[in-house]
Amino acid sequence: MLNNLNNKSDISKIYGANYFEPDVKFIKCSLSNDLYYYKCFIGDHTVEVEAGDCVYWISDNGEIAYLERGPSVIKSKNCATVIRGYMPENKSCEIKTMTTLPYINGCSTKQIFPAERLGDPTLQMLYMPPFTSEQAHHIHSTVRVVYVKSGQGYSIVGMEDKSVKEELYRGKVIVLEKMCPHHFVTENQPLTVVPLHVWSSVQGMEHDHPMFNGTHQIG
Ligand SMILES: [Fe+2]
16 A cells, blocks of 8 residues: 555555644544554643643643643643643743753653653653754654654654655654654754653653563564
């Protein structure tokens, strides 16, 4: 099937990358084969959050992040994501200042809302200086909902000659399905994005399984 894929959006979709322009109104839900349930409200929405769930969203000016547990009703104009079955206490955090933790390739990060416990959801900020790559091409085991806070860069999705490049700029939202092969790059401008990990990973454990441990690379 992939041999017939030459259209950029077809390639993005088949690998699990969903892009939404700043003026688009859309509701993106978890897939039927997802392990965890989430619902992402892109654009102008009033969001009803049920008891037992919580919602992450960014203020209209992109300078404050919120986490609120249900039952609740919130209004969001850019991106709000409800996560089912997770209900930490209400929080808010300004996201005006620079990042605080070094990452790789000159990139840096800030934990806006750290995971309460290992493997819980987390909201992060990633700053990429000009002319860098976020990291090597990679996959995640859970969904990422990414809000582009400022700057300009590109998302690269796919494999080998079926990779496609999508421009990123303020207000754009990217939903990367689990296992979507991707990485971000910058050219002559910095890029700041706010990724929500719809459930995160237990560090060091994701490669501790029989398939990985029983595989020995040659050459
Ligand atoms: Fe990533």
